[in-house]
Amino acid sequence: MPEHLPLDSARDVELGAALREALAMPFGGAFVNRLRARLSRNRPRSWDEELAGWFWQGLVAAVLVTVLAGWGLSRSAAVADESDTGITSVASQLLEGSTPGTNVLLASMTSTETP
Amino acid sequence: MTGVDEANLAGRAGKGDAEAFGALIELHQAMARRVAYAILEDREDADDAAQEGFLSAWKAIARYDPNKAFRPWLMQIVVNAARDLRRRRRVRAAEPLDKISPAARDDPAREAGDLDLGERLRAALATLPERQRLAVVLFDAEGYAQAEIAALLGIPEGTVKSDVFHGRRALRRVLSTVKEEWDA
Numbered sequence: 001m002p003e004h005l006p007l008d009s010a011r012d013v014e015l016g017a018a019l020r021e022a023l024a025m026p027f028g029g030a031f032v033n034r035l036r037a038r039l040s041r042n043r044p045r046s047w048d049e050e051l052a053g054w055f056w057q058g059l060v061a062a063v064l065v066t067v068l069a070g071w072g073l074s075r076s077a078a079v080a081d082e083s084d085t086g087i088t089s090v091a092s093q094l095l096e097g098s099t100p101g102t103n104v105l106l107a108s109m110t111s112t113e114t115p
Numbered sequence: 116m117t118g119v120d121e122a123n124l125a126g127r128a129g130k131g132d133a134e135a136f137g138a139l140i141e142l143h144q145a146m147a148r149r150v151a152y153a154i155l156e157d158r159e160d161a162d163d164a165a166q167e168g169f170l171s172a173w174k175a176i177a178r179y180d181p182n183k184a185f186r187p188w189l190m191q192i193v194v195n196a197a198r199d200l201r202r203r204r205r206v207r208a209a210e211p212l213d214k215i216s217p218a219a220r221d222d223p224a225r226e227a228g229d230l231d232l233g234e235r236l237r238a239a240l241a242t243l244p245e246r247q248r249l250a251v252v253l254f255d256a257e258g259y260a261q262a263e264i265a266a267l268l269g270i271p272e273g274t275v276k277s278d279v280f281h282g283r284r285a286l287r288r289v290l291s292t293v294k295e296e297w298d299a
Binding site: 024 | 133135137141144145148149152153164166171236237240251254255256258276287290
């Protein structure tokens with residue numbers, strides 16, 4: 001057998017043939033038939049089938065986004081209402097002749113001091 | 116079968132033609148199973164991995180670029196499937212190459228007795244690190260270019276050359292010993 005150099009890029013034909021024989025696997029026909037039968041069950045999906053496969057996940061995500069957006073909008077509206085309530089209640093309480101509580105006074109002072 | 120036929124089959128398979136992909140399986144099953152066997156060292160596992168590889172390739176066939184060679188693309192998927200299976204079945208990998216005798220594994224070149232050349236070569240392969248084993252099998256047995264093997268295994272071409280050299284040394288020793296016995 002010829003001695004090959006470390007960086008020899010030529011194939012060792014004899015060794016290659018011996019390796020193919022040593023690693024040969026039996027029942028090639030049965031293997032192919034088994035796989036062919038599985039191909040139809042594992043068919044690659046077309047783009048519209050792929051899209052249809054994501055329909056329910058997409059629907060759930062859209063509903064979640066809508067709910068979250070609605071909750072966020074209502075929450076910001078509620079915060080705006082709360083800040084308005086502080087000012088109007090001081091005026092209304094003074095007009096009614098009653099003494100506003102310290103928390104209402106503090107709230108109105110801080111809102112009027114803000115530039 | 117010519118390269119043109121293979122490109123044609125791969126193109127048809129890419130459009131969902133199961134018959135064309137079946138023909139590609141027929142064409143490449145022997146090579147895919149040999150390479151999987153070289154990685155997994157067990158025939159049943161090798162068949163499972165090759166099957167898994169072909170099915171993964173079938174599912175991903177729309178992503179195959181018909182301007183590139185089909186064989187390295189397929190082989191990359193089969194090698195990945197075999198390596199994944201090896202990771203999942205490390206316990207079974209403790210009994211490599213279909214339970215080769217410890218004597219043959221210790222010194223495959225000098226092991227005398229009933230072992231034939233195939234058994235001795237498999238025993239010698241089992242002594243090599245997986246990367247060397249793959250490099251020498253893909254290069255000498257399956258005819259891949261060193262650059263293709265480098266891309267397939269994700270290593271530099273120089274490393275492939277070195278792996279092929281070291282892998283061959285152990286395997287050639289077995290071949291020479293068997294030849295000497297035949298000549299005697």
